[in-house]
Amino acid sequence: MGEIFLKAFEALWQVLVAGVVLGAGLPALFALGIRLQGSGRTLATDGASYTTPVTTGGRAGSFVLFGVCVLAVLFGIFLIVAGGFGLKLFG
Template sequence: MGEIFLKAFEALWQVLVAGIVLGAGLPAVFALGIRVLGNGRTLAADGSTYSSPPTGAGRAGSTVLFAVCVAAVLFGIFLIVAGGFGIKVFG
C-alpha cells in the first residue's frame, strides 16, 4: 500500500516540475527574448514605435531565446506523436 503512494508522489513531482518549467519557464524565456530584442532601442515620440533598429547583440540574443522556444515546442510535438504510435522515447 505504501509503495502505491510512493509511486503516486513520484509521478506528482514529475508533473509539477514539468508544469512549472513548461507553464511558466517557456513563456518567461519568450518574454526575455522580446525584452532582449528591444534592449538599446529608442522609442519614437508617439511611444508606440521604435525610432532605431535592434542592435546586433539584441538580435543574436533574441534569436537564441526564440530558437529555444521553438525547439521546446517541436520536441513536445515529437513526444506526442511518438507516444501516439507506441514508440518508447524514454525508458
C-alpha cells in the same frame, strides 16, 4: 500501501516540475526574447522615446531564445506523434 503513495508522489513531482518548466519557463524565455528585440529603444530626458536599431547582441540573443522555444514545441509535437515510442525513449 506505502509503495503506492511513494509512486504517486513521484509521479506528482514529475508533473509539477514539467508544469513549472513548460508552463512558466518557456513563456519567460519568449518574453525575454521579446524584451531583447526592444533593446535599441532609448528614452530622452524630455520623455520622448527614440527608437534606434536593435543591437546585434539583442538580436542574436532573441533568436537563440526563440529557437529554444521552437525546439521545445517541436519536441512536444514529436512526443505526441510518436506516441508510445517517444515515451519509451525517455522513460
